[in-house]
Amino acid sequence: ESTLRAYKIAMTPPCEPVLISADIDLQEDPIHESDLRIPKLSLSVPPQGERNALADAAKLLANASFPVIIADRMARDQQGVKWLVELAEALQAPVLDLGGRMNFPNTHYLSRNDGRRELMREADVVLMLEVSDPWAQFNSFNDPHKFQAWEARKDVKIIHVSMQDVYIRANYQDFQRYQVADLAINGDAQASLPTLIEEVRKLGRNFSARTEKLRAAYNTAKQRSRDAAAVGWDASPVSTARLSAEMWQAIRNEPWALVVSDRVGWPRRLWPVTEYHQMLGGSGGQGVGYAAPGAVGAALANKDKGLLSVTFQPDGDLMYAPGVLWTAAYHKIPLLFVMHNNRGYYQEVMHLQRMAAVHKRRPDRAWIGNVIDNPAIDFAKLAQAQGVWAEGPISDPKALAPALQRALKVVKGGAPALIDVVCQAR
Numbered sequence: 001e002s003t004l005r006a007y008k009i010a011m012t013p014p015c016e017p018v019l020i021s022a023d024i025d026l027q028e029d030p031i032h033e034s035d036l037r038i039p040k041l042s043l044s045v046p047p048q049g050e051r052n053a054l055a056d057a058a059k060l061l062a063n064a065s066f067p068v069i070i071a072d073r074m075a076r077d078q079q080g081v082k083w084l085v086e087l088a089e090a091l092q093a094p095v096l097d098l099g100g101r102m103n104f105p106n107t108h109y110l111s112r113n114d115g116r117r118e119l120m121r122e123a124d125v126v127l128m129l130e131v132s133d134p135w136a137q138f139n140s141f142n143d144p145h146k147f148q149a150w151e152a153r154k155d156v157k158i159i160h161v162s163m164q165d166v167y168i169r170a171n172y173q174d175f176q177r178y179q180v181a182d183l184a185i186n187g188d189a190q191a192s193l194p195t196l197i198e199e200v201r202k203l204g205r206n207f208s209a210r211t212e213k214l215r216a217a218y219n220t221a222k223q224r225s226r227d228a229a230a231v232g233w234d235a236s237p238v239s240t241a242r243l244s245a246e247m248w249q250a251i252r253n254e255p256w257a258l259v260v261s262d263r264v265g266w267p268r269r270l271w272p273v274t275e276y277h278q279m280l281g282g283s284g285g286q287g288v289g290y291a292a293p294g295a296v297g298a299a300l301a302n303k304d305k306g307l308l309s310v311t312f313q314p315d316g317d318l319m320y321a322p323g324v325l326w327t328a329a330y331h332k333i334p335l336l337f338v339m340h341n342n343r344g345y346y347q348e349v350m351h352l353q354r355m356a357a358v359h360k361r362r363p364d365r366a367w368i369g370n371v372i373d374n375p376a377i378d379f380a381k382l383a384q385a386q387g388v389w390a391e392g393p394i395s396d397p398k399a400l401a402p403a404l405q406r407a408l409k410v411v412k413g414g415a416p417a418l419i420d421v422v423c424q425a426r
Contacts, residue, residue: 001039002020003020004038004039004041006018006019006020007041008041008042008043008044011043012043012044012046013046013076013163013188013190013191014073014130014163014167015076045191046188046190046191047163047186047187047188047191048187048188048191048192048194048195049161049185049186049187049188049192049195049196050185050186050187051195051199053183053185054161054185054192054195054196054199055199056183057127057159057161057183057185057196057199058196058199058200058202058203059199059203060125060157060159060182060183061091061093061125061127061159061200062091062200062203062205063125064123064124064125064157065124066122066123066124066125066210067091067093067123067124067125067126067127068093068094068095068096068119068120068122068123068125068126068127069084069087069088069091069093069094069095069096069126069127069129070095070096070098070126070127070128070129070131070137071084071095071096071097071098071103071104071128071129071130071131071189072098072099072100072101072103072128072129072130072131072132072133073100073101073130073132073281073284074100074101074103074129074130074189074190075101075102075103075104075190075276076101076190077276078275078276079190080103080190080193080276081102081103081104081105081275081276083190083193083194083197084103084104084129084193085104085105085108085110086193086197087193087196087197087200088104088108088110089110090197090200090201090207091200091207092110092207092208092210092211092214093110093127093207094110094111094112094119094214094217095108095110095111095112096112096113096116096119097111097113097268098131099113099261099262099268099279099281099282100130100132100281100282100284101276101280101281102261102273102275102276102277102278102279102280102281103129105273105274106268106269106271106272106273107272107273107274108218109211109214109215109218109219110214110218111218112217112218112221113221113268113269114221114225114269115217115221116137117140117151120137120138120151120152120153120156121151121152121153122153123152123153123156124153124155124156124157125156125157125158125159126138126152126156126157126158126159127159127160127161128158128159128160128161128162128181129161129162129189130161130162130163130164130189131160131162132164132175132176132284133176133177134158134160134176134179134181135176135177135178135179136176136177137179138150138151138152138156138158138179139151139177157182157183158179158180158181158182158183159181159182159183159184159185160179160181160183160184160185161185161187161189161192161196162184162185162186162187162189163186163187163188163189165184165186166186225269225270226270228241229241229242229244229245229266229269229270232424233397234397234398235397235424236395236396236397236422237342237395237422237423237424238394238395238396238397238400238421238422238423238424239397239423239424240264240265240266240340240423240424240426241266241270242397242400243264243266243312243338243340243400243421243423244264244266244267244270244271244312245266245270246397246400246401246404247267247310247312247338247404248267248270248271249401250401250404250405250408251308251310251408254308254408255306255307255308256278256307256308256309256310257277257278257279257280257298257302257307257308257309257310258271258278258279258280258310258311258312259280259294259295259298259299259302259309259310259311259335260280260281260282260290260291260294260295260298260311260312261279261280261281261282262281262282262283263282263291263311263312263313263314263317263340264312264340267279267312277302277305277307280298282294288314288316288317288320288345289317289320289321290317291311291313291314291317291318292313292317292318292320292321292322292324292325292337293321293324295309295311295313295335295337296324296327296328296333296335296416299311299328299333299334299335299416300331300333303333303334308334308336308408308411308412309334309335309336309411310335310336310338310411311335311336311337311338312338312339312340313337313338313339313340313418314339314340315339315340315341315342315343315372315377315379316344316345316372318339318379318382319372319377322382322386323386325337325382325383325386325387325388325416325418326386326387326388328388328416329386329387329388329415329416330387332414332415333416334411334412334413334414334415334416335411335416335417336404336407336408336411336416336417336418336419337383337388337416337417337418337419338404338418338419338421339379339392339418339419339420339421339423340421340423341377341379341392341393341420341421341422341423342422342423342424342425342426343371343372343373343376343377343422344367344370344371344372344373344425345370345372346370346425346426348366348370349366349367349370350366352365352366352370353366376393378392378393378420379392379393379418379420380392380393380418380419380420383418383420388415388416388417388418389407389410389415389416389417389418390417390418390419390420391403391406391407391418391419391420392418392419392420392421392422393420393421393422394419394420394421394422395421395422400419400421403419404419407419
């Protein structure tokens with residue numbers, strides 16, 4: 001019964017992990033019951049937002065001069081992606097996909113994976129869909145100086161469709177600072193989209209006048225990303241843009257899945273992402289130590305689906321649970337680890353450098369406790385020691401392509417592989 005209940009909870013949106021704890025008596029004592037059975041499974045239907053509230057949201061969006069949609073952990077499958085495209089096209093509204101899940105195809109002209117500040121300054125109505133940190137979408141916060149600034153229009157109307165308020169309970173929370181919404185709708189965002197789309201279409205408005213401007217903004221953003229990616233193309237250590245581009249060339253003709261897609265930002269900007277399974281987001285909490293176990297778990301799920309799983313693996317993150325490499329080798333989980341090995345905890349380094357400037361201290365001391373060098377970790381040997389095929393360290397970008405091809409041959413053969421690439425900091 002506990003296992004069935006746990007499965008039901010895990011499969012009910014937001015579809016998150018559940019822990020089952022079996023006490024020692026259950027594990028070791030003989031079974032006394034004579035009529036053991038597995039209860040019937042009936043999954044809960046996700047609740048949609050109240051129809052009248054969704055109709056009010058549709059009116060606000062339809063009357064806006066420049067509505068913007070922000071999606072975070074919204075889509076659960078390709079149907080959710082399809083519905084969000086329908087809503088965006090019905091409104092001719094740009095979509096900012098925060099990447100908690102794959103919510104919107106970045107090949108669509110309404111996709112805006114960057115430029116949040118520009119969008120917020122122009123938007124008069126913002127629709128948020130399962131956004132875990134609404135406050136951060138409208139505010140900036142300068143950590144060393146504790147300076148806070150509102151970054152949107154003063155008269156912006158905010159709509160939030162989410163089950164977030166329902167989840168607030170118990171001792172451990174993941175909500176952030178409180179953000180006022182003009183219309184807060186309790187309901188699963190994906191389940192609410194069909195009704196919201198219907199209410200928007202009922203109004204019969206035509207927003208095609210915005211289309212050309214939005215297409216031009218999309219093309220400008222794409223070109224800006226390509227130009228930025230070309231900077232330092234032949235640099236050594238390898239730039240993260242070159243790392244991402246070489247990986248794409250290697251997997252572009254495969255049924256690929258970037259199983260942890262929040263550790264290197266370039267794939268979301270450069271790779272054509274159209275299917276839900278292609279980018280699965282990240283931990284949601286930015287916790288160090290998640291990426292390697294998360295990637296192995298996702299690759300295990302993808303194994304029977306015929307998907308080629310790849311991941312960009314941070315160096316410090318892998319050292320929290322390197323034994324996951326042995327797990328992948330033992331269970332023959334096909335997964336390509338490409339190390340983003342910058343030999344340091346750079347998020348912390350940059351923060352401490354800012355703090356050093358504030359306190360008029362030496363910025364070079366920011367490296368204390370945050371360097372992963374002298375000696376540098378040989379991640380290829382670390383992987384080989386646990387039964388994973390590996391190459392590296394590679395610091396010449398020209399050596400990447402042939403190494404990736406060798407690694408892909410191993411992964412397509414049904415085993416994990418790791419390429420250790422010495423990279424630029426970001």
